[in-house]
Amino acid sequence: MLKNKIAATGVVLTVLLTVVGLNVLALGANGFKMQVIVELSSARVARGDDVTIFVVVKDDEGAPIEGATVTATIGDLEVLFLLSDHGNGNYQGAIDTSIVNEGTYEIVVTVEKEGYEPSQILRTLTVIPPPLVTDVNHDGGVDIVDVAIATSAFGTEPGDSRWNKEADMDGNDKINILDLAKIAVDFGRTSIPSDPDVIKLQAVVNGMRDVNVFVRVNISDGLTREEAEQIAEATFIAVMGEEVTYRLDTLTFNDTQVEAHYTWGFDESDMGHIFDMTADLTTLLITVNHCF
Numbered sequence: 001m002l003k004n005k006i007a008a009t010g011v012v013l014t015v016l017l018t019v020v021g022l023n024v025l026a027l028g029a030n031g032f033k034m035q036v037i038v039e040l041s042s043a044r045v046a047r048g049d050d051v052t053i054f055v056v057v058k059d060d061e062g063a064p065i066e067g068a069t070v071t072a073t074i075g076d077l078e079v080l081f082l083l084s085d086h087g088n089g090n091y092q093g094a095i096d097t098s099i100v101n102e103g104t105y106e107i108v109v110t111v112e113k114e115g116y117e118p119s120q121i122l123r124t125l126t127v128i129p130p131p132l133v134t135d136v137n138h139d140g141g142v143d144i145v146d147v148a149i150a151t152s153a154f155g156t157e158p159g160d161s162r163w164n165k166e167a168d169m170d171g172n173d174k175i176n177i178l179d180l181a182k183i184a185v186d187f188g189r190t191s192i193p194s195d196p197d198v199i200k201l202q203a204v205v206n207g208m209r210d211v212n213v214f215v216r217v218n219i220s221d222g223l224t225r226e227e228a229e230q231i232a233e234a235t236f237i238a239v240m241g242e243e244v245t246y247r248l249d250t251l252t253f254n255d256t257q258v259e260a261h262y263t264w265g266f267d268e269s270d271m272g273h274i275f276d277m278t279a280d281l282t283t284l285l286i287t288v289n290h291c292f
Contacts, residue, residue, distance in 0.1 A: 031115050031116045031117045032059060032060065032115065032116050032117065033060060033116070033117055033119075034057055034058065034059065034065060034068075034111060034113065034116050034117065034119050035057070035058040035059070035060065035062070035266065036055065036056070036057055036058075036109075036111050036119050036121055037055065037056040037057075037058075037292060038053065038054070038055050038109050038121045038123060039053070039054040039055075039056075040052070040053060040054075040107070040123055040125065041053075041054070041209050041211075042210075042211060042212060043123065043124060043125055043126060043238075044125075044126045044128060044212060045097055045125070045126075045127060045128070046097075046127075046128055046129065046130040046131055047097050047098060047100070047101070047102055047127050047128070047129060047130050048096075048097060048098045048130050049097055049130075050094040050095065050096055050097070051094065051095045051097060051107075051125060052092065052093070052094050052209075053072055053081075053083060053092065053093050053094070053095065053107070053109065054090070054091075054092055055070050055083060055090070055091040055092070055109060055111065055121075056089055056090055056091075056292055057070070057089045057091065057111055057113070058089055059116075063089075064088045064089025064090075065089050065113055065116070066085065066087060066088070066089060067085065067113065068085070068091070068111050068112060068113040068116075069082075069111070069112045069113070070082070070083040070085075070091040070093070070109065070110070070111050070112075071083065071109070071110050072093060072095060072107055072108065072109045072110070073107070073108050073110075074095055074097075074099075074100060074105050074106075074107050074125065075100060075105040075106060077099065077100070079099065081093050081094070081095055083109075095107070095125075097125075097127050100127055101127070102127050102128060102129055103126075103127060104124055104125070104126045104127075105124065105125050105126075105127065106122055106123070106124055106125075107122070107123045107124070107125050108120055108121070108122055109121040109122075109123070123241075132186055132189055133169060133182075134146065134169060134182055134183045134185075134186040134189075135186075136149045136150055136164075136166045136167050136183070137149060137166070138166075140190055140200070141188075141189065141190035142183060142186040142187050142188065142189050142190075143187070143188070146183055147180070147183055147184070147187070149164060149166070149167055150164075150167035150175065150179060150180055150183055151180065152164070153167045153175045154175055154176070154180065155175065155176070156174075156175050157173055157174055157175075158173050163175075167179060169182040169183065170182070198214050198215070198216050199214070199215060199216075199217060199219065199284065200212060200213070200214055200284065201213040201214075201215070201231070201235070201279060201284045201285065201286050202284065202285055202286065203235055203238065203239060203277070203285075203286035203287075203288050204285065204286070204287055204288065205239055205288045205290070206288065206289055206290065211238050211239055211288075212238070213231075213234050213235050213238045213286060214234070214238075215230055215231050215234040216230070217230050217231060219255075219281050222255050223253055223254070223255050223258070223281070225251070225253070228251060228253035228258045228260075229248070229251060231258050231279055232248065232251060232258060232260035232262075232277060232279075233248070235260075235277050235279065235286055235288065236260075236262055236264075236275060236277070239275075239288055239290065240264065240275065240290070244264050244265065244266060245264060245265050245266070245267055245268055245270075245271065246262050246263070246264035246265075246275070247262060247263045247264070247271065248260060248261075248262055249261045249262060249263055255281070256280070256281050256282050257278065257279065257280055257281060258277075258278070258279040258281070259276075259277070259278045259279075260276070260277050261274070261275070261276050262274070262275040262276075262277075263275075264290075273290070273291050273292065274289075274290060274291055275288070275289075275290040276288070276289045276290070277289075
């Protein structure tokens with residue numbers, strides 16, 4: 001059964017994680033329509049990180065459109081980001097999130113080309129607090145494990161067998177009481193969802209970029225088919241967005257791995273694209289390969 005995620009009119013703004021999709025909003029009545037694919041490197045980033053925008057522009061027959069002007073804005077800021085033309089209908093640019101506060105913003109990508117109707121594509125971006133420097137083991141929170149790691153390296157300098165630069169909070173090449181004090185101040189703070197049932201996986205997409213995938217499942221007591229489908233669909237939506245039509249063709253799973261194959265398209269007449277994923281639940285890593 002097809003799950004049509006394309007709105008009949010307007011734009012669906014339901015992207016929570018990493019996002020790809022198609023949604024063309026015609027701005028004029030003259031010229032040919034363009035097919036525009038917009039992909040963000042992540043839809044949830046720490047403030048200060050760059051968000052890379054990937055855009056593919058094609059005509060109705062799927063041929064690449066070169067020489068278009070592609071720009072992006074974030075929120076209500078009067079700052080226009082110009083994307084570079086990488087040839088063959090591919091455009092790329094970056095937004096520096098240090099210019100905004102933490103929160104959820106609308107990114108508007110505008111594509112213009114003489115002879116074609118201009119198009120606007122809207123995406124949402126969530127900007128979260130930057131990672132905690134005191135999160136020594138980078139697991140999203142500061143707890144007794146971080147204290148233990150820093151304590152084990154206490155009194156060391158670079159070159160010592162117990163040296164751990166991750167515990168050097170102030171970067172002075174010494175781990176002393178000041179470093180432990182900084183960790184103590186942040187003890188109990190987190191930078192990831194606090195829901196204990198939410199797990200975070202990392203998807204590597206086409207060997208080129210990483211996407212965070214958050215899904216509410218309990219994998220500690222084995223995996224049900226429903227939970228396997230949740231992981232597969234959360235991965236698909238995180239990578240491809242919700243504005244495409246997709247179909248789950250095959251799903252295989254056990255307690256340590258989930259494999260899924262999807263067919264997708266811009267609409268039901270375009271269901272010729274593939275999306276394959278393999279999730280390793282022991283490492284929480286997902287490998288994704290898909291075509292445009």
